[in-house]
Amino acid sequence: MKRNLITINYIAYMLLFVTATFVSSCDKAFIPENETTISNSSEDESHYFGQNCMECHHSAGHGEGWFTLAGSTKGNYYMATIELYYDTINPPVHKIEVDQKGNFYTTNEINYQTPYLVGLRNQNNDIKYMKSKISVGQCSLCHGATTSTLNINW
Ligand code: HEC
Ligand code: HEC
Incomplete structure (x- = not known):
C-alpha cells in the first residue's frame, strides 16, 4: 500500500514536471523574436510578392524579423535599390x-519622424522618386492596393 502511494506521488510529480516543461517551451514559441x-x-x-509583409513581420507577428521597411517591385529589378533621402543633395x-x-x-532601425523622399534605382543608375514623401515603411499598403504595383520597367 505504502509502496503504491510512493509510486502515485512519483507519477504525479513527473506529470507536473512534464507539464511545466511543456508550458514553458510553448511560451517560448510565442515570444516573437x-x-x-x-x-x-x-x-x-523571401515570399508573398506584393503582399503587405508587415502583416506578419511585425513585433506580434510570426514572421521572422520585424521589418521597418518592405515591399515588392515588378520589372527588371536585378541589382535595383530602394533609397531613402532627406533631400536630393x-x-x-x-x-x-x-x-x-x-x-x-530590412529590420534596420528607420526613424520616420522626418518623412523621406523615396527612390527606386535600376541597375543603369536611373532613379525614379515618389512625388510625396513617406513616413511609413509598408510600401504595399498603397502599391498594389490603392495605387499601381511598383514596376521598374521604365
Ligand atoms: C502570412 C504571413 C507572412 C507574410 C504576409 C510575409 N511573411 Fe515572410 N515569413 C513568414 C513566416 C512565418 C516566416 C518564417 C518561416 C518561413 O520561413 O516560412 C517568414 C520568413 C521570411 C523570410 C526568411 C527569414 C529568414 O531569416 O530565413 C524572409 C526573407 C521573409 N519572410 C520575407 C518576407 C517579405 C519580403 C514579405 C512581403 C513581400 C513577407 N515575408 C511576407 C510569414 C509571412
Ligand atoms: C500612402 C500610400 C503610399 C505608400 C505607403 C507608398 N507609396 Fe509609393 N507611391 C504612392 C503613389 C500614390 C504614387 C504615385 C504618385 C507619386 O509619385 O507620388 C507612388 C509612387 C512611387 C514611386 C514612383 C513610381 C514611378 O514609376 O514613378 C516610387 C519609386 C515609390 N512610390 C516607392 C515607394 C516605396 C519604396 C514605398 C515604401 C517605402 C512607397 N512607395 C510607399 C503611394 C504610396
Whole structure:
C-alpha cells in the first residue's frame, strides 16, 4: 500500500514536471523574436510578392524579423535599390537592395519622424522618386492596393 502511494506521488510529480516543461517551451514559441533580416540582390528567401509583409513581420507577428521597411517591385529589378533621402543633395540615409524575387525588406532601425523622399534605382543608375514623401515603411499598403504595383520597367 505504502509502496503504491510512493509510486502515485512519483507519477504525479513527473506529470507536473512534464507539464511545466511543456508550458514553458510553448511560451517560448510565442515570444516573437527579431533577427536582422535585410534583402540583397543574391537572396531568394523571401515570399508573398506584393503582399503587405508587415502583416506578419511585425513585433506580434510570426514572421521572422520585424521589418521597418518592405515591399515588392515588378520589372527588371536585378541589382535595383530602394533609397531613402532627406533631400536630393545629400546621399541616401538608407539603401536597400531588391532581392531575386523582386522583394525588398530590412529590420534596420528607420526613424520616420522626418518623412523621406523615396527612390527606386535600376541597375543603369536611373532613379525614379515618389512625388510625396513617406513616413511609413509598408510600401504595399498603397502599391498594389490603392495605387499601381511598383514596376521598374521604365
Ligand atoms: C502570412 C504571413 C507572412 C507574410 C504576409 C510575409 N511573411 Fe515572410 N515569413 C513568414 C513566416 C512565418 C516566416 C518564417 C518561416 C518561413 O520561413 O516560412 C517568414 C520568413 C521570411 C523570410 C526568411 C527569414 C529568414 O531569416 O530565413 C524572409 C526573407 C521573409 N519572410 C520575407 C518576407 C517579405 C519580403 C514579405 C512581403 C513581400 C513577407 N515575408 C511576407 C510569414 C509571412
Ligand atoms: C500612402 C500610400 C503610399 C505608400 C505607403 C507608398 N507609396 Fe509609393 N507611391 C504612392 C503613389 C500614390 C504614387 C504615385 C504618385 C507619386 O509619385 O507620388 C507612388 C509612387 C512611387 C514611386 C514612383 C513610381 C514611378 O514609376 O514613378 C516610387 C519609386 C515609390 N512610390 C516607392 C515607394 C516605396 C519604396 C514605398 C515604401 C517605402 C512607397 N512607395 C510607399 C503611394 C504610396
